[in-house]
Amino acid sequence: xxxxxxxxxxxxxxxxxxxxxxxxxxxxxxxxxxxxxxxxxxxxxxxxxxxxxxxxxxxxxxxxxxxxxxxxxxxxxxxxxxxxxxxxxxxxxxxxxxxxxxxxxxxxxxxxxxxxxxxxxxxxxxxxxxxxxxxxxxxxxxxxxxxxxxxxxxxxxxxxxxxxxxxxxxxxxxxxxxxxxxxxxxxxxxxxxxxxxxxxxxxxxxxxxxxxxxxxxxxxxxxxxxxxxxxxxxxxxxxxxxxxxxxxxxxxxxxxxxxxxxxxxxxxxxxxxxxxxxxxxxxx
Amino acid sequence: xxxxxxxxxxxxxxxxxxxxxxxxxxxxxxxxxxxxxxxxxxxxxxxxxxxxxxxxxxxxxxxxxxxxxxxxxxxxxxxxxxxxxxxxxxxxxxxxxxxxxxxxxxxxxxxxxxxxxxxxxxxxxxxxxxxxxxxxxxxxxxxxxxxxxxxxxxxxxxxxxxxxxxxxxxxxxxxxxxxxxxxxxxxxxxxxxxxxxxxxxxxxxxxxxxxxxxxxxxxxxxxxxxxxxxxxxxxxxxxxxxxxxxxxxxxxxxxxxxxxxxxxxxxxxxxxxxxxxxxxxxxxxxxxxxxxxxxxxxxxxxxxxxxxxxx
Numbered sequence: 001x002x003x004x005x006x007x008x009x010x011x012x013x014x015x016x017x018x019x020x021x022x023x024x025x026x027x028x029x030x031x032x033x034x035x036x037x038x039x040x041x042x043x044x045x046x047x048x049x050x051x052x053x054x055x056x057x058x059x060x061x062x063x064x065x066x067x068x069x070x071x072x073x074x075x076x077x078x079x080x081x082x083x084x085x086x087x088x089x090x091x092x093x094x095x096x097x098x099x100x101x102x103x104x105x106x107x108x109x110x111x112x113x114x115x116x117x118x119x120x121x122x123x124x125x126x127x128x129x130x131x132x133x134x135x136x137x138x139x140x141x142x143x144x145x146x147x148x149x150x151x152x153x154x155x156x157x158x159x160x161x162x163x164x165x166x167x168x169x170x171x172x173x174x175x176x177x178x179x180x181x182x183x184x185x186x187x188x189x190x191x192x193x194x195x196x197x198x199x200x201x202x203x204x205x206x207x208x209x210x211x212x213x214x215x216x217x218x219x220x221x222x223x224x225x226x227x228x229x230x231x232x233x234x235x236x237x238x239x240x241x242x243x244x245x246x247x248x249x250x251x252x253x254x255x256x257x258x259x260x261x262x263x264x265x266x267x268x269x270x271x272x273x274x275x276x277x278x279x280x281x282x283x284x
Numbered sequence: 285x286x287x288x289x290x291x292x293x294x295x296x297x298x299x300x301x302x303x304x305x306x307x308x309x310x311x312x313x314x315x316x317x318x319x320x321x322x323x324x325x326x327x328x329x330x331x332x333x334x335x336x337x338x339x340x341x342x343x344x345x346x347x348x349x350x351x352x353x354x355x356x357x358x359x360x361x362x363x364x365x366x367x368x369x370x371x372x373x374x375x376x377x378x379x380x381x382x383x384x385x386x387x388x389x390x391x392x393x394x395x396x397x398x399x400x401x402x403x404x405x406x407x408x409x410x411x412x413x414x415x416x417x418x419x420x421x422x423x424x425x426x427x428x429x430x431x432x433x434x435x436x437x438x439x440x441x442x443x444x445x446x447x448x449x450x451x452x453x454x455x456x457x458x459x460x461x462x463x464x465x466x467x468x469x470x471x472x473x474x475x476x477x478x479x480x481x482x483x484x485x486x487x488x489x490x491x492x493x494x495x496x497x498x499x500x501x502x503x504x505x506x507x508x509x510x511x512x513x514x515x516x517x518x519x520x521x522x523x524x525x526x527x528x529x530x531x532x533x534x535x536x537x538x539x540x541x542x543x544x545x546x547x548x549x550x551x552x553x554x555x556x557x558x559x560x561x562x563x564x565x566x567x568x569x570x571x572x573x574x575x576x577x578x579x580x581x582x583x584x585x586x587x588x589x590x591x592x593x594x595x
Binding site for chain 2: 012013016017019020023024026027028029030031033034037045046048052053093094095097098100101102105106107110113115116117118119120122123124125126127128129130131132133134135150151153154157158161185186187211214215217218221222233234236237248251252255256258259262263266267270273274277278
């Protein structure tokens with residue numbers, strides 16, 4: 001009896017690993033194929049002989065070299081790094097202040113504003129990019145990367161506020177009372193008590209702000225036209241493919257490198273990311 | 285401070301300054317003022333960068349192409365007579381419902397499977413599964429674009445090896461739609477898996493224990509415990525995904541740019557084509573606004589679901 005339960009359990013596990021293997025091939029094939037292509041020589045990419053899933057004629061770093069020496073990749077990288085850093089800081093400051101206020105200060109209208117935050121975070125970028133295009137035009141920010149400081153937080157702040165409200169709400173109220181008795185004001189309380197306790201929430205919010213901003217595609221596509229101001233996503237997709245013959249190796253090298261920062265960030269801080277994701281229920 | 289105390293006037297100043305400072309501090313301590321000040325940046329953002337642009341976009345959608353004259357609903361009337369517009373509507377619905385269905389189904393299967401594994405393995409596979417969702421979508425779609433390339437790339441190589449005819453994936457209307465849905469399913473399934481897995485973990489194990497004592501098999505447990513317990517999270521996740529999928533831009537823009545012959549345009553990409561690329565801002569705004577009712581209905585049900593799960 002016990003043995004049959006054990007063998008059944010093993011059979012179930014074998015089936016499970018089989019299913020997982022199929023999913024992993026599906027999930028990981030695109031990045032694998034991108035990496036493979038980026039290390040192949042042009043002749044091998046063009047060649048129709050042999051199995052394409054392996055590198056058979058020797059690996060090369062030439063596509064990566066060319067990316068840095070012959071394209072504007074570094075300009076895009078710099079622009080994206082600047083914008084992402086500033087947007088992340090800006091969004092976090094706004095979100096932390098608002099989340100503290102909404103979760104603790106219980107003022108009139110806090111409930112409505114909380115719902116409002118939730119609803120605004122459901123607003124997709126494709127709904128508002130046309131009015132933004134006009135507004136950015138008035139401000140004289142068309143074709144400037146700084147326009148993104150204005151529009152990226154619209155997608156990020158509501159979401160970060162929403163996750164942080166959840167984290168702040170889980171901090172016991174005795175802590176605030178103790179601090180208030182000791183004569184702390186709300187700003188001190190936020191900085192000295194809430195933020196240290198809510199570090200996991202802050203890490204999750206920072207990661208979200210970073211990834212959303214880093215991956216932003218529609219806004220830079222709509223508002224920025226020159227190479228000097230362009231971001232990594234749009235720059236890689238639009239300028240690296242110019243020409244009659246696609247340089248697949250270089251294109252994949254660029255795409256893969258541009259993916260790396262969010263993927264690495266995630267690899268090191270996965271648990272924060274997942275707890276933020278599942279606590280706030282989010283977009284996909 | 286000690287130096288100031290020797291002079292009466294300086295002492296008076298210091299006292300005044302201290303009084304002023306303490307009144308600022310007192311104000312920061314009072315709840316309503318602090319609450320308002322702390323929410324102010326958020327309020328400015330919501331009003332200035334979401335509510336105002338939304339109403340402005342309604343106004344824009346009612347202008348003529350040169351934006352010199354209010355033509356009320358003419359843009360919408362024009363859209364409704366346009367064959368391409370109805371094609372976009374059909375594609376958007378097909379894309380959204382098919383993609384959300386498969387993401388939910390595959391995400392559920394994967395979550396169940398991962399949940400069956402020993403705990404240590406769960407973390408690893410959950411982590412690796414999230415890779416598609418962490419890569420910036422426009423860039424991973426670029427990878428897919430290369431996978432779909434007809435002569436030198438992977439998919440057709442496999443087809444030919446298996447004895448099928450190669451396909452021109454992105455040039456044929458059916459396969460182009462298939463491709464954008466496939467990429468969306470690839471991108472979104474990990475998110476569904478994560479949400480469902482979190483849901484599965486929240487079901488008390490005693491429920492399964494007592495069910496199996498009562499003789500319920502795995503499928504009965506799935507049917508009468510797992511699914512009912514996850515009903516809310518399944519619904520919320522699908523509604524969320526409906527909004528985001530419906531409003532997608534990156535995949536179509538990178539893979540097909542709406543082609544062949546506008547067969548794969550979604551609202552977002554079509555609005556971009558008209559509003560930004562063809563310079564007809566009002567018509568582009570009108571196309572984007574047509575999405576709004578669908579988004580609003582989904583948002584309403586999400587809000588209801590979230591409230592219910594909190595209560």
